[in-house]
Amino acid sequence: MKLYSYWRSTTSLRLRAALNLKGLAHEIVPVDLVAGDQRSEAYRAVNPGQGVPALVLDDGTVLTQSMAILDYLETVHPQPPLLPQDPVARAHVKAAADQIALDIHPVNNLKVINRLRSMGHSQDEAVAWMNHWMTEGFTAFQALIRADTPFCFSDAPGLADLCLVGQLYNARRWGCDLAPFARLVEIDRRCQGIDAIARAMPEAQPDAT
Numbered sequence: 001m002k003l004y005s006y007w008r009s010t011t012s013l014r015l016r017a018a019l020n021l022k023g024l025a026h027e028i029v030p031v032d033l034v035a036g037d038q039r040s041e042a043y044r045a046v047n048p049g050q051g052v053p054a055l056v057l058d059d060g061t062v063l064t065q066s067m068a069i070l071d072y073l074e075t076v077h078p079q080p081p082l083l084p085q086d087p088v089a090r091a092h093v094k095a096a097a098d099q100i101a102l103d104i105h106p107v108n109n110l111k112v113i114n115r116l117r118s119m120g121h122s123q124d125e126a127v128a129w130m131n132h133w134m135t136e137g138f139t140a141f142q143a144l145i146r147a148d149t150p151f152c153f154s155d156a157p158g159l160a161d162l163c164l165v166g167q168l169y170n171a172r173r174w175g176c177d178l179a180p181f182a183r184l185v186e187i188d189r190r191c192q193g194i195d196a197i198a199r200a201m202p203e204a205q206p207d208a209t
């Protein structure tokens with residue numbers, strides 16, 4: 001498989017971690033988001049959505065949208081599981097993951113920040129914007145997860161944990177105050193102690209600069 005990825009992309013990180021945890025061999029194809037390669041004609045032919053990740057299966061099938069790809073991986077390669085079987089427990093894990101994937105990430109995406117800047121907002125205002133949505137989203141996320149498990153919902157990292165690790169990377173990058181989120185910081189530390197997740201982190205990527 002080929003994974004189109006950018007080293008600092010949190011949506012790519014989710015996929016890299018899932019592929020590593022499930023032991024699925026893949027080649028990383030870097031897409032330089034800062035240079036705008038996601039908008040090139042060649043990449044638009046892979047993903048018309050102009051974002052990473054995209055996963056190309058061995059038969060050439062292209063999958064896009066990180067949460068849809070994670071759903072595919074979980075269905076076809078269920079071990080180790082990222083979601084519980086019980087329907088209610090599964091809905092709870094997905095809700096926490098979506099708190100980050102649907103409520104934080106889209107409003108803080110590079111193209112949104114670039115749009116704010118082009119409309120005249122300063123870099124400080126853009127950073128305050130991102131930190132506002134992260135603080136609000138992390139507050140909800142922390143209330144949605146369990147309080148008594150090593151990871152968000154169980155003894156092993158799952159879908160919510162993989163979304164959390166990337167978003168906390170971004171939070172640190174932009175100076176978001178994590179003092180109210182001690183439980184999240186602790187889970188993140190535990191996640192990064194797992195080799196499959198450590199290998200998915202931005203600085204471990206071939207295109208890291």
Ligand SMILES: N[C@@H](CCC(=O)N[C@@H](CS)C(=O)NCC(=O)O)C(=O)O
Nearest residue numbers: 009010011051052065066109110111
């Ligand atoms: N909802 C999509 C979002 C994909 C996306 O936009 N990823 C970001 C990187 S984390 C990106 O490529 N941004 C490019 C841009 O904003 O121009 C997903 O989950 O795959």
